[in-house]
Amino acid sequence: MRFILPALFVFATAVAGITGAAAEDDGLPPVDYPSLPAAVATRAELVPAGWTVEAEATGDLDGDRRPDLALVLQSEKPDLSPSGEPLVGPRMLVVAFGTRKGYQRITVNHQLIPRASSRFVEDYFDAESGALSIERGTLTIKLHYFATMGGWGMWDKTYSFKLRKNEFVLSRYDHDYTHRAKGDTKRIIADYEARRLRVITGNIQEDATKTKKLKLPEPSTVTLEQVGDGMKFSPMPAE
Template sequence: MKRYFALSLLALFLACLIFPARSLAQEDRARIDKASIPAVAGAVNNFVPAGWKIEEQVAGDLNGDTVPDYALKLVEDKPAKDKDDTATERQRALVIVLRNKEGKLWRAAVTDSLLQCTRCGGAFYGVVESPANVKIEKGVLIVEQDHGSRELSDLTYRFRYEPETQRFALIGFDYRTVDRLTTDVMTESTNYLTGVRETFRGKGKRDLKSRKVVPKQKLYMEDVDNDKFEEDVSKRLGA
């Protein structure tokens, strides 16, 4: 028994060395200098501050004026790989730029706590970069990212532009975790417009579904911390 306990501690220690806790890694994350991002500019590249670069530029109408707007997925401007050809850890940020029919560009949102870093995908992604997918569908900005090893967690956020506040409100959050060995699944889906939250627990032939109404909460893109959201949903599901 003592030998088993010692081996368990050793395995845990080695795992911490190889894949540091996400929370610890995020404590030292690089922060984007929001004050250095102009409120208005003549070109998309002007919204990228020093020390960062555009990893992906997504275009689509976000405020209903039929003019393409931009979601700029930024990444730290440093080497993507080390001398061993292994992906380095680089933080990400998201800048939303709206454009009117006259071609004027203005900053609508900036966050550096929503997108996971390039090495925050866990053992599932090994030495390659972890994704943080950003897309625009029917005026909704969608962010989807996953991470894990044996247990894989997927998080999806949906934001919609709110004209009265000129901010992007969170309208939906979906969470899914699956044990890739046992295929057990737990999911939670929250509609922030209606306050309806649905959960699902699938374990073998035993599927449990529940639906309840939770207090409506107004959250904006800048309020969303990916790590905190996952911590809270994991507690609710008992994951």
């Protein structure tokens, strides 16, 4: 279990990277994201110069029985915090479908995995924990939040996407939150296929939990691009 530090300062979570060299509102420098070829013969051709493969998953996403490919690419150039401290480099989520001649690039997303903005916040994406996977036609990405200084909350957010009408849509969302000081827990599970939303509350010191069942608000379909910043998205209805 992680050591709990006093809440001295509050540090904002990162705002998602945006396509191209557009301005950001979180103080981070803009990123020129490279374009990727539409069709390649090998996986290596999907990795532009100056970027490395941080995580990789294979599996059949489009139902043609060919292995498809999901990559998290990370820039070798680190981001800098507003105060000039080096952070992890920005990332791209890339999905490519397997073909007879190689791969067809389907999705390039710069937003779901946000850019780092503070050295006091752990990396949102942990490749070694299996945060990217493909199983039974489902693409899953897991994000994580833990601040070594500032704020008591820590949480995991897990996004599961399936291919529907040639685009990836959210099939399940799982947000598991813990307050490190009080021990209070809240888990939000949104099942977009069943149109159900559950909120489960409890405390780490107790076995008993309370479950509240809700109807998912519109829209009924949320695409990968519509999720935007994966640390900010929530399916909860507005209060």
